[in-house]
Amino acid sequence: MSTPTDTVVRKGLSPRKRAQRSRLIQYAVLVVLVLVALFSADWGQIGSVFFKPEFIKSTFQDGVLQALVKTLEYTAGAFVIGLAGGTVLALMRLSSVGPYRWLATAYIEFFRGLPAIVVFIAFSLLPLAFEGMTIPWDPYGVVWLALGIVAAAYMAEVIRAGIQAVPKGQIEAARSLGMPPGLALRKIVLPQAFRIVLPPLTNDLILLVKDSSLVFMIGVAADAYELTGFGRDLANTYSNLTPIVVCGFCYLIITLPLGLLVRRLEAKAARAR
Amino acid sequence: MALVEIKNLHKSFGGNHVLRGIDFTVEQGEVVCVIGPSGSGKSTLLRCVNLLEVPQEGQVFVRGEEITDPDVHLDAARAGIGMVFQQFNLFPHLNVLKNCTVAQTTVLRRKPEEADKVARANLERVGLSEKVEAFPAQLSGGQQQRVAIARALSMDPALMLFDEPTSALDPELVGDVLTVMRKLALEGMTMLVVTHEMAFAREVADRVVFMDGGVIVEQGPPAEVIGNPREERTKLFLRRVLDPTHVEPS
Ligand SMILES: Nc1ncnc2c1ncn2[C@@H]1O[C@H](COP(=O)(O)OP(=O)(O)OP(=O)(O)O)[C@@H](O)[C@H]1O
Ligand SMILES: [Mg+2]
Numbered sequence: 001m002s003t004p005t006d007t008v009v010r011k012g013l014s015p016r017k018r019a020q021r022s023r024l025i026q027y028a029v030l031v032v033l034v035l036v037a038l039f040s041a042d043w044g045q046i047g048s049v050f051f052k053p054e055f056i057k058s059t060f061q062d063g064v065l066q067a068l069v070k071t072l073e074y075t076a077g078a079f080v081i082g083l084a085g086g087t088v089l090a091l092m093r094l095s096s097v098g099p100y101r102w103l104a105t106a107y108i109e110f111f112r113g114l115p116a117i118v119v120f121i122a123f124s125l126l127p128l129a130f131e132g133m134t135i136p137w138d139p140y141g142v143v144w145l146a147l148g149i150v151a152a153a154y155m156a157e158v159i160r161a162g163i164q165a166v167p168k169g170q171i172e173a174a175r176s177l178g179m180p181p182g183l184a185l186r187k188i189v190l191p192q193a194f195r196i197v198l199p200p201l202t203n204d205l206i207l208l209v210k211d212s213s214l215v216f217m218i219g220v221a222a223d224a225y226e227l228t229g230f231g232r233d234l235a236n237t238y239s240n241l242t243p244i245v246v247c248g249f250c251y252l253i254i255t256l257p258l259g260l261l262v263r264r265l266e267a268k269a270a271r272a273r
Numbered sequence: 274m275a276l277v278e279i280k281n282l283h284k285s286f287g288g289n290h291v292l293r294g295i296d297f298t299v300e301q302g303e304v305v306c307v308i309g310p311s312g313s314g315k316s317t318l319l320r321c322v323n324l325l326e327v328p329q330e331g332q333v334f335v336r337g338e339e340i341t342d343p344d345v346h347l348d349a350a351r352a353g354i355g356m357v358f359q360q361f362n363l364f365p366h367l368n369v370l371k372n373c374t375v376a377q378t379t380v381l382r383r384k385p386e387e388a389d390k391v392a393r394a395n396l397e398r399v400g401l402s403e404k405v406e407a408f409p410a411q412l413s414g415g416q417q418q419r420v421a422i423a424r425a426l427s428m429d430p431a432l433m434l435f436d437e438p439t440s441a442l443d444p445e446l447v448g449d450v451l452t453v454m455r456k457l458a459l460e461g462m463t464m465l466v467v468t469h470e471m472a473f474a475r476e477v478a479d480r481v482v483f484m485d486g487g488v489i490v491e492q493g494p495p496a497e498v499i500g501n502p503r504e505e506r507t508k509l510f511l512r513r514v515l516d517p518t519h520v521e522p523s
Contacts, residue, residue: 167362169358169360169362170362170364172325172358172362173356173358173362173363173364173421174364174376175325175348175351176323176325176351176354176355176356177351177352177375177376177380177424177425177428178348178349178350178351178352178353178376178380178381178428179348179376179379179380180348183379183380187375187379188364188375191366192364192365192366195366272410
């Protein structure tokens with residue numbers, strides 16, 4: 001039960017003063033936490049385990065840049081497969097032919113529901129299970145397929161949403177000019193759909209960069225190591241975490257600018273609306 | 274032979290019987306304006322002429338070809354029928370010139386140079402030759418609608434369909450579009466225009482068709498249908514449109 005007296009504003013500090021005091025408390029907590037961290041941690045030990053200069057140097061000498069290039073190659077190929085496969089799946093999901101819709105839905109739900117690492121383990125065992133089976137372009141073929149098959153499932157949903165976001169009037173205009181459905185799709189709908197999904201697709205690309213670290217599950221040769229496999233190997237050899245830290249920074253060099261790009265694209269899309 | 278001939282056209286959306294038996298024709302070179310209250314089925318009728326809506330019953334003939342025949346080469350028929358939409362529907366990812374050439378080069382298989390020439394000539398016709406490189410988003414509504422007209426004209430259509438081409442425009446931009454349409458009419462283009470612009474219908478139309486409740490209530494020269502309507506429903510509608518402040522006696 002509320003009576004008029006319940007709703008009377010509390011006397012005392014003004015809202016502005018109260019906000020000021022709350023900020024002050026937050027800063028005080030922060031300062032205490034930083035001081036505790038500074039005095040309780042053994043900074044020399046931390047530095048030599050995570051950031052040992054001679055290991056930074058030898059990580060570069062042992063070929064971290066080569067591993068970075070491999071990560072980029074694995075990601076790029078998988079992205080192309082994912083994009084092509086995702087587009088086909090998206091079109092199947094929007095098809096008027098029932099079985100196409102069901103197949104695409106089954107594929108998408110199946111691979112989105114599985115941890116990617118399960119798919120990678122399955123791929124690594126394929127040559128064992130099917131004797132004499134080889135996937136061409138070793139190791140690229142396997143890596144691109146394993147990554148691409150999963151990526152296609154995620155991208156299909158993004159692309160489908162993009163296609164459906166193209167206004168109906170666009171298709172009507174194209175058809176009224178005499179364009180058959182396939183032509184209208186290629187010339188009018190898909191170019192607009194890809195513009196709409198550019199930010200979420202870039203997000204998928206970031207995820208793919210990180211998922212490429214699962215390649216070490218397949219067991220590729222040492223000269224085919226991407227960043228994670230390379231860093232883990234070297235960290236084991238040195239019994240030191242510095243190589244992993246360097247590899248971590250390499251990932252950030254790729255993913256942070258992409259993240260920035262996504263925010264730019266989103267802002268641009270919001271302005272165009 | 275009439276350019277457009279419609280026989281006993283019926284169209285429903287679910288249980289909503291929108292067109293209830295429409296018969297009418299458009300002759301070569303004729304300008305026909307369709308008027309009527311909102312929801313009376315004007316747009317639906319227009320969209321049945323190029324089969325953007327598929328009627329359940331009845332026939333539509335364009336240039337003697339029955340386009341309601343399921344086996345007709347529909348895309349070829351549509352290429353010869355220009356359509357201008359209320360919301361322009363320009364292709365936002367293509368510039369003005371490309372908007373006018375994309376269907377020419379793909380549907381009509383014209384050479385790029387020829388398509389370019391045709392597009393530029395039509396953009397000149399609508400007074401936008403200096404905007405060929407612009408993208409739709411950089412144009413005013415009136416300019417966009419004139420590009421849409423040029424895009425349709427670039428297919429050399431035998432017939433132009435207009436669905437309330439000025440209804441989405443700011444009042445000061447309506448004139449430019451109507452001027453272009455008036456010019457087209459004078460050049461002898463066959464036009465079927467759904468519009469609320471009574472002054473335009475009165476001046477430009479050879480015939481005015483008044484629709485209400487999915488049927489044609491009255492049709493004839495504008496001086497008769499707008500100037501001196503016979504049917505009570507037409508009178509009522511015109512009173513509302515010509516004098517928006519008019520209040521029905523209750
Ligand atoms: N695609 C559709 N699906 C379902 N109902 C529709 C569809 N298109 C039109 N209708 C219905 O058909 C009826 C007639 O619509 P139509 O657009 O032809 O009217 P109109 O005379 O053009 O009206 P306005 O002046 O408002 O444009 C309306 O009741 C509308 O709700
Ligand atoms: Mg309408």
